[in-house]
Amino acid sequence: MGTGRAVAILLGKELRGELRSRELLNTTLIFALIVVVIFSFAFDPTAAEARRFAPGLLWIAFLFAGTLMLNPSFAREQANDTLQALRMAPISPFALLLGKILANFVFLLTAELVLLPVFAVLYNVTILPVIGRLLLVIVLGTFGVVVTGTVFAALASQARMRELLLPLLLLPVLAPLLIASVEATAALLNDEPALDPTWTVFLVAFDVVFFTASWLLCEHLIEE
Amino acid sequence: MELQIESAVFTAILIGCAGYAALFIAPDESTMHAIQRIFYFHAPVAWAGMDAFAVTFIANIAYLATKRPKWDWIGVASAEVGLVFTTTVLITGPIWAHPVWGIWWTWEARLTSTLLLWLLYVAYVMLRKMVDTPERAASYAAIFGIFAYLDVPLVYLSIRFWRTQHPAPVVFGGAGSGLDPEMSKVFFFCVLVMHCLMVILVRQRYQLERLRYEIHEARLAAEDYAARAESFPAVPKEIV
Numbered sequence: 001m002g003t004g005r006a007v008a009i010l011l012g013k014e015l016r017g018e019l020r021s022r023e024l025l026n027t028t029l030i031f032a033l034i035v036v037v038i039f040s041f042a043f044d045p046t047a048a049e050a051r052r053f054a055p056g057l058l059w060i061a062f063l064f065a066g067t068l069m070l071n072p073s074f075a076r077e078q079a080n081d082t083l084q085a086l087r088m089a090p091i092s093p094f095a096l097l098l099g100k101i102l103a104n105f106v107f108l109l110t111a112e113l114v115l116l117p118v119f120a121v122l123y124n125v126t127i128l129p130v131i132g133r134l135l136l137v138i139v140l141g142t143f144g145v146v147v148t149g150t151v152f153a154a155l156a157s158q159a160r161m162r163e164l165l166l167p168l169l170l171l172p173v174l175a176p177l178l179i180a181s182v183e184a185t186a187a188l189l190n191d192e193p194a195l196d197p198t199w200t201v202f203l204v205a206f207d208v209v210f211f212t213a214s215w216l217l218c219e220h221l222i223e224e
Numbered sequence: 225m226e227l228q229i230e231s232a233v234f235t236a237i238l239i240g241c242a243g244y245a246a247l248f249i250a251p252d253e254s255t256m257h258a259i260q261r262i263f264y265f266h267a268p269v270a271w272a273g274m275d276a277f278a279v280t281f282i283a284n285i286a287y288l289a290t291k292r293p294k295w296d297w298i299g300v301a302s303a304e305v306g307l308v309f310t311t312t313v314l315i316t317g318p319i320w321a322h323p324v325w326g327i328w329w330t331w332e333a334r335l336t337s338t339l340l341l342w343l344l345y346v347a348y349v350m351l352r353k354m355v356d357t358p359e360r361a362a363s364y365a366a367i368f369g370i371f372a373y374l375d376v377p378l379v380y381l382s383i384r385f386w387r388t389q390h391p392a393p394v395v396f397g398g399a400g401s402g403l404d405p406e407m408s409k410v411f412f413f414c415v416l417v418m419h420c421l422m423v424i425l426v427r428q429r430y431q432l433e434r435l436r437y438e439i440h441e442a443r444l445a446a447e448d449y450a451a452r453a454e455s456f457p458a459v460p461k462e463i464v
Contacts, residue, residue: 151371155355155364155368156351158355158357158364159351159354159355159364160356161354165350165354172343172344172347172372173344173372175340176378176382179382179383179386183385199385202381202385209374210371213374217288217367220288220363220366220367221367223363
């Protein structure tokens with residue numbers, strides 16, 4: 001079976017599973033919302049202050065939501081040992097990983113897109129005039145989170161204390177991505193909004209580096 | 225075995241010499257005076273620590289390519305030694321920074337990168353411990369180690385673009401930087417000594433890991449033998 005077709009089938013399987021229960025999306029979304037709300041208690045945002053730390057807060061909420069959401073992506077397969085079945089299927093390990101990555105990408109992006117307007121209202125941030133460029137930054141950042149996160153979720157799924165281990169592995173690796181996403185978002189929410197070329201290129205570089213690494217190493221990740 | 229003791233004693237003597245050179249031979253620095261001498265310890269330890277992580281990276285790749293356990297042992301040995309060195313850097317840094325900058329810590333490129341590097345390799349060591357099957361622990365730790373090392377230049381660049389305060393690179397820093405020739409001799413001697421120490425510690429830790437592996441294998445073999453002996457009751461119990 002070709003990689004493209006295998007990926008499409010796996011993506012379909014993941015999306016179908018999620019659409020039936022909607023557990024993952026609902027939990028993630030509510031969790032991200034709680035992070036945003038809790039933050040306002042910790043920092044008591046006035047309008048000016050809020051604008052200053054809003055980009056950081058937004059990305060912290062995305063990252064936390066991501067780490068929470070990525071955990072089940074491989075752990076879920078263990079209940080009925082379905083990963084074993086996937087390994088035995090005539091598909092490449094890369095197709096298997098890519099299917100998972102794309103599914104997680106769709107989930108996390110959906111959660112983010114729902115959260116974004118709520119966040120804009122709660123923190124009085126104007127996003128409509130820059131929505132196109134903001135989406136570009138969000139897509140690039142989310143892809144980086146999801147690529148590394150899916151690989152690490154596979155690593156953590158075989159470990160003890162996996163729910164705790166995943167953020168421990170993922171968050172330090174995502175530090176440069178967090179800086180780049182926050183800075184790029186901050187440049188868009190400024191008084192003179194502009195797409196920062198340095199940080200945009202940096203985000204692309206991050207995505208390319210880790211996507212290539214995942215592609216090269218996936219064979220060792222999904223072996224038995 | 226004897227050679228090991230000799231090289232350890234030799235390194236201990238070298239460390240003594242390096243300490244003497246840093247404290248008494250190196251010339252006084254014109255603005256910072258005595259506190260500057262921690263530089264002969266701080267920077268060489270940092271270099272040796274970084275090199276230990278580079279060894280981990282190479283060992284990680286070699287492990288995934290060959291699947292020979294010895295690369296896993298080298299990987300974990302150098303990661304742990306690198307962690308000890310990085311911890312030392314993170315402790316000696318603030319000791320120097322407080323009198324000179326007036327603050328213990330600042331979120332600047334090299335400090336922040338070092339701290340993140342430390343966190344990354346703590347995660348590496350923890351992951352390797354948390355996975356139960358030894359072969360799987362080795363492969364998974366190797367995959368994470370490669371991701372972590374690829375992250376290092378990105379971490380450094382991102383924080384570099386973001387903010388910076390550390391003294392500009394003094395050694396190999398381009399025009400305007402550079403050490404007094406006398407300082408430079410002492411400095412590179414200290415770098416050499418710290419690398420010797422790093423290599424010796426990695427070697428010890430490697431041997432420990434090898435012994436652990438051998439015990440594990442021996443135990444598996446013994447269990448296997450006992451299980452087989454049980455299924456053939458005719459074999460006298462003494463042999464088991």
